[in-house]
Amino acid sequence: MTHATLRPARRAESSSTRARRLAPYLFISPFFVFFAVFALFPTLFSFYLSFQKWRQTSGLGEMKFSGLENYRFTLFGDPWFWKALGNTLILGVYGLLIQPLALILAFAILMGLKRFRALVTALYFLPYITSTVAVALIFTVVYSKNTGLLNALLITLHSLPLVGGLFPNGGVDWLGDPNTVKPAIALVVLWRYLGWNVLLHLSRMQAIPQDLYDAAKLDGASTGQQFRFITLPQLMPMLFLTVSLTIIGQMQLFDEPYILVGGEGGRAQAGLTVATYLYTTAFKFGDAGTAAAMGWILFAGILALSTLNNKVFGAQGRARGE
Amino acid sequence: MAVKALSTRVTPRARPPRVSGGLLVGYLLIALGALFCLAPFYLMLVYATHSAAEIYSVPTPVGLGSALGENLAHLLEVVPFGRNLWNSLYIALLSTAATLFFCSLAGFAFAMYEFRFRELLFSGVLATLLIPGFLNLVPFYLMMNAFGWLNKPLALWLPGAASAFGIFLMRQYIGSTLPSALLEAARIDGCTEFGLYWKIALPLSKPALGALGLVSFVGAWNNFQGALIVMQDKNTATVQLALGNLKGAYNTDWGALFAGSALAVIPLLVLFAVFSKQLIEGLTAGSVKG
Numbered sequence: 001m002t003h004a005t006l007r008p009a010r011r012a013e014s015s016s017t018r019a020r021r022l023a024p025y026l027f028i029s030p031f032f033v034f035f036a037v038f039a040l041f042p043t044l045f046s047f048y049l050s051f052q053k054w055r056q057t058s059g060l061g062e063m064k065f066s067g068l069e070n071y072r073f074t075l076f077g078d079p080w081f082w083k084a085l086g087n088t089l090i091l092g093v094y095g096l097l098i099q100p101l102a103l104i105l106a107f108a109i110l111m112g113l114k115r116f117r118a119l120v121t122a123l124y125f126l127p128y129i130t131s132t133v134a135v136a137l138i139f140t141v142v143y144s145k146n147t148g149l150l151n152a153l154l155i156t157l158h159s160l161p162l163v164g165g166l167f168p169n170g171g172v173d174w175l176g177d178p179n180t181v182k183p184a185i186a187l188v189v190l191w192r193y194l195g196w197n198v199l200l201h202l203s204r205m206q207a208i209p210q211d212l213y214d215a216a217k218l219d220g221a222s223t224g225q226q227f228r229f230i231t232l233p234q235l236m237p238m239l240f241l242t243v244s245l246t247i248i249g250q251m252q253l254f255d256e257p258y259i260l261v262g263g264e265g266g267r268a269q270a271g272l273t274v275a276t277y278l279y280t281t282a283f284k285f286g287d288a289g290t291a292a293a294m295g296w297i298l299f300a301g302i303l304a305l306s307t308l309n310n311k312v313f314g315a316q317g318r319a320r321g322e
Numbered sequence: 323m324a325v326k327a328l329s330t331r332v333t334p335r336a337r338p339p340r341v342s343g344g345l346l347v348g349y350l351l352i353a354l355g356a357l358f359c360l361a362p363f364y365l366m367l368v369y370a371t372h373s374a375a376e377i378y379s380v381p382t383p384v385g386l387g388s389a390l391g392e393n394l395a396h397l398l399e400v401v402p403f404g405r406n407l408w409n410s411l412y413i414a415l416l417s418t419a420a421t422l423f424f425c426s427l428a429g430f431a432f433a434m435y436e437f438r439f440r441e442l443l444f445s446g447v448l449a450t451l452l453i454p455g456f457l458n459l460v461p462f463y464l465m466m467n468a469f470g471w472l473n474k475p476l477a478l479w480l481p482g483a484a485s486a487f488g489i490f491l492m493r494q495y496i497g498s499t500l501p502s503a504l505l506e507a508a509r510i511d512g513c514t515e516f517g518l519y520w521k522i523a524l525p526l527s528k529p530a531l532g533a534l535g536l537v538s539f540v541g542a543w544n545n546f547q548g549a550l551i552v553m554q555d556k557n558t559a560t561v562q563l564a565l566g567n568l569k570g571a572y573n574t575d576w577g578a579l580f581a582g583s584a585l586a587v588i589p590l591l592v593l594f595a596v597f598s599k600q601l602i603e604g605l606t607a608g609s610v611k612g
Contacts, residue, residue: 019515024432024437028447030428045458108352112352113352120356126360129590129594141365191362196605258546278456282460283551295457
């Protein structure tokens with residue numbers, strides 16, 4: 001609107017009008033400069049790199065075009081990649097378990113807490129701002145085979161009458177046994193993101209008009225029915241968001257597995273994720289081209305999963321007019 | 323009102339025991355969840371005050387010990403942890419300052435000016451969020467190497483200084499709180515365009531700046547992968563990297579490691595204790611309002 005009216009008078013434009021016209025472009029330009037230099041260029045370069053045979057130890061001049069070889073090798077010649085991808089997907093499935101837990105906790109806080117709600121949500125939120133390194137170190141000790149707290153707890157539970165048989169009598173090598181390393185990593189991730197998800201769901205729940213609950217109570221709906229027929233449908237858009245964030249975060253999972261089991265995924269690579277493998281391929285094996293190809297394959301995977309999520313939750317959210 | 327009065331009259335008589343039973347289960351769940359969230363912090367303090375041998379003994383320690391001093395002393399022997407703390411603080415502060423400046427400046431422009439391609443450019447800003455960091459891991463390292471920025475704090479605070487999230491947050495806030503009449507009046511008084519931002523928009527956006535500042539500080543302080551890639555010297559390492567490297571080292575002293583972890587986490591806990599409301603608002607703003 002403004003520039004349309006200004007345009008005919010441009011020749012007579014005063015310096016202050018010109019300043020006003022150009023200022024916004026100047027003000028937003030740093031973002032685009034930073035983005036071009038530190039994100040767009042490296043991303044394009046990584047695409048180029050994914051078609052090159054190149055080891056980082058040799059100079060840039062040693063780069064050789066190799067067509068789709070890096071992609072072929074990653075997809076058909078590298079069993080570790082498939083292991084890493086499988087692990088990442090399994091961890092992703094564990095990661096989705098956070099949603100029902102967060103939903104139930106958020107609903108319990110909504111229904112049960114008024115005065116202490118802010119305090120309790122703050123406590124729940126604490127893990128999210130904590131350094132992943134420190135947390136992974138704590139869990140490393142908690143998981144240790146002979147002296148860890150988790151096994152000590154299991155021994156106690158095992159000694160209980162009746163239900164004791166359900167628990168192993170300690171001695172589980174959580175991070176060393178390929179069968180338990182993924183749940184062990186998943187628990188650390190759950191710890192970190194539970195409060196964050198509770199908070200997101202709670203904030204959405206608080207926005208649901210109280211009238212709906214009052215009307216349902218009037219009709220004799222139980223708390224469970226209120227959750228099922230009022231809260232849950234209203235939460236679909238938020239579920240879409242939290243599931244999206246979970247998928248994106250899980251597919252790039254790096255800090256926790258890297259600290260817990262290292263860049264090669266521990267015994268039998270059972271804790272190797274695509275992100276840790278990509279790092280190891282690039283910086284430990286020095287195979288930059290293959291690492292770049294791996295990145296693009298992962299990117300395609302995330303796009304595919306996001307599309308699927310959009311089909312499942314996004315459509316429902318939109319159908320409800322959100 | 324009528325509905326409310328009616329419902330309070332009907333429900334208690336209809337099902338009083340069931341409601342309180344449900345609430346009890348609810349409280350139990352909330353308490354278990356809180357225990358789960360808080361226990362690791364407590365354990366960190368426990369382990370930071372025990373020697374490595376005590377940490378790895380049966381029964382595992384669950385109360386505070388007395389080895390904190392020795393652990394700290396040993397930590398400072400094996401890594402220059404004071405330097406590492408300073409590096410982290412320096413990077414986090416510069417990252418925060420740069421983020422606040424660039425994001426509020428761009429957010430101000432998007433909120434208060436009418437200009438050609440505004441919405442398209444703003445969509446462009448948001449679209450950059452779709453590029454995941456792992457895609458440019460290797461090229462980023464090569465660039466930092468080519469710029470001579472390896473082992474320089476610059477490599478960790480500058481590249482992310484203008485974040486799309488921050489611009490989004492600042493645009494939302496400035497757009498909904500700053501009256502354009504105020505800017506017009508200042509223009510008539512001869513204020514420059516940058517002056518409008520610096521003298522009017524910035525002072526009036528303190529709550530949003532506070533939230534964004536906290537988010538950037540926490541993010542920069544906790545950045546592990548970035549440091550892993552560009553910092554290769556133990557004197558330039560950040561706290562997170564120093565701890566990560568120490569864990570991977572042969573003959574790890576776990577007591578020292580946890581003393582260091584506590585030092586890495588406590589500043590955040592203090593920050594959170596003081597500013598939890600703003601921090602939570604900042605972190606959830608994009609998701610809830612967007």
